[in-house]
Amino acid sequence: MPSGIGLVKTRRAVVFDGDRPLKLGSGAEVNRVEVAYETYGELNEERSNAVFICHALSGDAHAAGIHEGDDPDRPGWWDNIIGPGRPLDTDRLFVICANVLGGCSGTTGPSSTDPDTGRPYGLRFPLVQVRDLVTVHRALLAELGINRLLAAVGGSLGGMQVLQWVIDHPGEIDGALVIAASGRLSAQNIAFSAVAREAIMRDPDFNDGDWYDTGKRPDSGLGLARMIGHITYLSEQSMREKFGRRIQDAEVPRFGFDVDFQVESYLHYQGQSFVERFDANSYLYLGRVMDYFDPFRDPARVQQQIEAGDTSFLVLSFDSDWRFSTAHSKEIAAELRLAGAPVTFREIASTHGHDSFLFAIPEYHETVTGFIDRLASERGIGRESG
Amino acid sequence: MPSGIGLVKTRRAVVFDGDRPLKLGSGAEVNRVEVAYETYGELNEERSNAVFICHALSGDAHAAGIHEGDDPDRPGWWDNIIGPGRPLDTDRLFVICANVLGGCSGTTGPSSTDPDTGRPYGLRFPLVQVRDLVTVHRALLAELGINRLLAAVGGSLGGMQVLQWVIDHPGEIDGALVIAASGRLSAQNIAFSAVAREAIMRDPDFNDGDWYDTGKRPDSGLGLARMIGHITYLSEQSMREKFGRRIQDAEVPRFGFDVDFQVESYLHYQGQSFVERFDANSYLYLGRVMDYFDPFRDPARVQQQIEAGDTSFLVLSFDSDWRFSTAHSKEIAAELRLAGAPVTFREIASTHGHDSFLFAIPEYHETVTGFIDRLASERGIGRESG
Numbered sequence: 001m002p003s004g005i006g007l008v009k010t011r012r013a014v015v016f017d018g019d020r021p022l023k024l025g026s027g028a029e030v031n032r033v034e035v036a037y038e039t040y041g042e043l044n045e046e047r048s049n050a051v052f053i054c055h056a057l058s059g060d061a062h063a064a065g066i067h068e069g070d071d072p073d074r075p076g077w078w079d080n081i082i083g084p085g086r087p088l089d090t091d092r093l094f095v096i097c098a099n100v101l102g103g104c105s106g107t108t109g110p111s112s113t114d115p116d117t118g119r120p121y122g123l124r125f126p127l128v129q130v131r132d133l134v135t136v137h138r139a140l141l142a143e144l145g146i147n148r149l150l151a152a153v154g155g156s157l158g159g160m161q162v163l164q165w166v167i168d169h170p171g172e173i174d175g176a177l178v179i180a181a182s183g184r185l186s187a188q189n190i191a192f193s194a195v196a197r198e199a200i201m202r203d204p205d206f207n208d209g210d211w212y213d214t215g216k217r218p219d220s221g222l223g224l225a226r227m228i229g230h231i232t233y234l235s236e237q238s239m240r241e242k243f244g245r246r247i248q249d250a251e252v253p254r255f256g257f258d259v260d261f262q263v264e265s266y267l268h269y270q271g272q273s274f275v276e277r278f279d280a281n282s283y284l285y286l287g288r289v290m291d292y293f294d295p296f297r298d299p300a301r302v303q304q305q306i307e308a309g310d311t312s313f314l315v316l317s318f319d320s321d322w323r324f325s326t327a328h329s330k331e332i333a334a335e336l337r338l339a340g341a342p343v344t345f346r347e348i349a350s351t352h353g354h355d356s357f358l359f360a361i362p363e364y365h366e367t368v369t370g371f372i373d374r375l376a377s378e379r380g381i382g383r384e385s386g
Numbered sequence: 387m388p389s390g391i392g393l394v395k396t397r398r399a400v401v402f403d404g405d406r407p408l409k410l411g412s413g414a415e416v417n418r419v420e421v422a423y424e425t426y427g428e429l430n431e432e433r434s435n436a437v438f439i440c441h442a443l444s445g446d447a448h449a450a451g452i453h454e455g456d457d458p459d460r461p462g463w464w465d466n467i468i469g470p471g472r473p474l475d476t477d478r479l480f481v482i483c484a485n486v487l488g489g490c491s492g493t494t495g496p497s498s499t500d501p502d503t504g505r506p507y508g509l510r511f512p513l514v515q516v517r518d519l520v521t522v523h524r525a526l527l528a529e530l531g532i533n534r535l536l537a538a539v540g541g542s543l544g545g546m547q548v549l550q551w552v553i554d555h556p557g558e559i560d561g562a563l564v565i566a567a568s569g570r571l572s573a574q575n576i577a578f579s580a581v582a583r584e585a586i587m588r589d590p591d592f593n594d595g596d597w598y599d600t601g602k603r604p605d606s607g608l609g610l611a612r613m614i615g616h617i618t619y620l621s622e623q624s625m626r627e628k629f630g631r632r633i634q635d636a637e638v639p640r641f642g643f644d645v646d647f648q649v650e651s652y653l654h655y656q657g658q659s660f661v662e663r664f665d666a667n668s669y670l671y672l673g674r675v676m677d678y679f680d681p682f683r684d685p686a687r688v689q690q691q692i693e694a695g696d697t698s699f700l701v702l703s704f705d706s707d708w709r710f711s712t713a714h715s716k717e718i719a720a721e722l723r724l725a726g727a728p729v730t731f732r733e734i735a736s737t738h739g740h741d742s743f744l745f746a747i748p749e750y751h752e753t754v755t756g757f758i759d760r761l762a763s764e765r766g767i768g769r770e771s772g
Contacts, residue, residue, distance in 0.1 A: 187649040263574075
C-alpha cells in the first residue's frame with residue numbers, strides 16, 4: 001500500500017529551556033528539551049481536529065509519509081492508519097506524532113548533550129516516567145496552539161501515555177484510543193524487561209552508560225535485548241507460520257552453534273538493524289518507564305480525574321498478543337469503568353501477536369474508523385470539511 | 387518432606403575408552419566417556435525392576451537422597467518422586483540416574499579433558515544429539531548388567547531422551563514416561579534457545595569456548611541465559627503469585643536501573659547460583675541437542691520401530707506449561723498412536739509452569755504411581771518383594 005501522504009519532514013521545537021526547565025514528576029529537572037515531531041493534514045480554524053499519536057518503545061515521530069530520499073516502499077511506521085481516507089483521515093484531521101522524552105530520534109534523551117557539561121547525559125539523565133512524556137507532548141501542543149485533542153491514540157507504550165494523559169489532565173482529550181497496552185506490567189513483563197536491561201548493562205562496551213566518547217557502543221547487548229523483545233512481540237503462531245523449523249538458506253541442518261534455523265536468522269537481523277537506529281540508554285530509560293507505570297494505583301484519584309473530564313475510551317486488544325494480552329486490556333477497561341468512564345472494549349482476532357497494532361487488519365481499522373467518526377461528527381467535523 | 391533414601395553417593399564408570407570409542411550419530415567419535423550415576427534401591431535377581439531416570443537440561447545424576455555433608459533439606463532434584471513408598475518406590479524398584487553426555491556434572495562433556503591434547507575440549511567437543519545421550523545411558527546399563535528397563539522416565543529434555551530411546555532401540559523399555567516434553571521444538575522455543583546461546587557467545591570471556599585456561603569464565607552470559615530460561619520455566623500465573631509487582635526489601639520503588647522488583651531479584655539469584663554449578667559450553671551443547679531433536683521426522687521408520695517393540699507410553703503435560711505446552715505433548719501422543727503405540731495422555735492442572743514436573747502434585751504423582759504399578763504387576767514385582 002503506497003503512502004497516501006507523500007513527502008513529509010520531521011520538525012523540531014524547543015519546548016523547555018532557560019528559565020523554564022522541564023520539571024519531572026520525580027522533582028528532577030531537565031534544562032532544555034527539544035522535541036522532534038511531524039504533522040499530517042491541516043489544523044482547521046476551530047483547532048478542533050487535532051489527533052495526537054503516542055508511539056511505542058522503539059517508535060519515533062515519523063509515523064506516516066516518506067522522507068525525501070527514502071525508499072517510497074518504507075513510509076513512516078503507522079502509515080497504514082494515517083492518510084487520506086484511512087482511519088486517521090488526513091483529509092479532515094490534523095495528525096501529530098512526536099518522539100518521546102528519553103528517546104533518541106530527535107527528542108531530548110540520554111544521548112542528548114547536557115548543556116551543563118557539553119557532553120551526552122548517559123545515565124546522568126534523570127529517570128523519567130510516563131507522566132513526564134505526557135508533559136512534553138502537552139508542551140508541544142501548546143506551541144502549536146492546540147489545547148484540546150479530538151483524540152489521543154497509541155499502541156503499547158503509546159496507549160500507556162494516552163491513559164496517563166487522560167488521568168492527569170482531564171478535559172483535554174475527547175476520545176482516548178488505548179491499543180495493546182497495559183495498565184500495570186505483570187511480573188512476567190517486568191522479567192522480560194529485566195533481562196533485556198541486563199543484556200545491555202552487562203555489555204562491557206556499555207561503560208556505565210558513558211560510551212559516547214569511547215568509540216565503542218554496547219551494540220552486542222542492545223541487539224540481544226532487541227532479540228529478546230522480538231520474541232514477545234510475535235505470537236507463537238505467527239512464528240510458526242513465518243519460520244516453523246525451516247533452515248536458513250539450506251535444506252538440511254548444518255548442526256552447529258551458528259545461526260541455522262530461519263527464526264534465528266530473523267532475530268539476528270532484527271537485533272542488528274535495531275542497533276543502527278536506536279540508543280542503548282534510551283532503551284533502558286523507556287523500558288523502565290514501562291516497568292514503573294502504575295496509573296491506577298490510587299483509584300479515588302482516578303475516579304475524581306475521570307469525572308472531571310469527559311473523555312470516552314476505546315480499549316483494543318489482540319487475541320494472539322501475549323506481551324500485553326487481552327487480560328491487560330480488560331483490566332484497563334474495568335478500572336476505567338470503575339472510575340465512571342464510558343469505555344468500549346474490543347478484542348480483535350489477529351495472529352500477529354503484540355505487533356498486531358501495526359498491521360492493517362480490517363476489523364481493527366474499521367473499529368478505529370467508527371470511533372474516530374463518532375468523535376468527529378460530535379464536533380461537526382464532516383468527511384468533506386477538514 | 388525429608389528424603390526417604392538418606393545418604394547416597396555419585397559413582398563413575400568409564401563406558402567408552404581406548405579401542406572402543408563412542409561413535410556418535412554424526413559419525414564423530416569421542417575417545418573416552420566417563421559417566422556419573424547414582425542408584426537407589428536394589429536390583430532384583432531377575433534384573434527386572436530397573437527404572438532409568440533421564441534428566442533435563444540443567445539436571446545431574448543426583449536425583450534423590452543426600453550427599454554426605456550436604457544440607458539434609460536439599461536432597462537430589464527429584465527426591466519427592468523417588469524413595470520408599472513414593473511413585474518410584476525404592477522398596478521394590480532399582481532406580482538409576484546418570485548425568486548426560488555433554489553435561490558438566492561428572493559425565494564427559496565440553497569441559498572434560500580431551501585425552502588427545504590434555505586440555506579441555508571446549509567447542510572442539512563434537513556436537514551431540516539426543517540419540518548419543520541414549521547411547522551412553524545404554525552403555526552404562528550394559529555395565530550394570532541390565533538389558534531391559536521396567537520404565538524410563540524423564541521430564542523436558544529427559545522425556546525427549548525417553549522418546550528417542552524407544553524409537554531407536556525397540557524392546558528395551560516396558561513403560562515410557564514422557565513428561566512436559568516436546569517431539570519437536572517450535573519456532574518460539576528455538577528463538578528462546580537462540581537468545582540464550584547468544585547471551586553466552588557474546589560474553590567477551592567466552593573466548594570461543596576456550597576460557598578454561600584464561601582465569602575468566604563467561605559467567606555474565608551464562609547467568610543471563612539462565613535468567614531468560616527461567617522466565618520460560620515459570621508460568622505467568624506463578625510469577626504473579628510469587629512476586630506480583632512487589633519491590634525487593636522495600637515498600638516503595640527506588641526508581642532506578644538496579645534490581646528493584648522482587649521478580650528481578652529472583653532472576654538475578656537464579657542466574658548467579660547457576661553459574662556456580664554449570665558449564666557455559668554444556669549449556670550450549672545441550673541447548674542445541676534440544677533444538678535439533680526431531681525423532682518423528684521419518685514416520686515410516688517410527689512405525690516400524692514402535693511395532694518391533696512393546697512399550698506402553700504415559701505422556702503427561704501441565705496446563706500452565708508454556709515452554710512445552712500441552713499441544714507439544716498431544717502431538718507426541720498423536721504421533722506415537724499413529725505409529726501404533728499404546729499411549730495414555732493426561733494433562734495435569736498445575737500453576738507451576740514447565741517446572742511443574744519437579745513438584746509433588748498429587749494428581750501427577752498418583753498418575754505416575756498408577757502407571758508404574760501396572761508395569762510392575764505385569765512383571766510380577768509386588769509392593770512387598772523388591
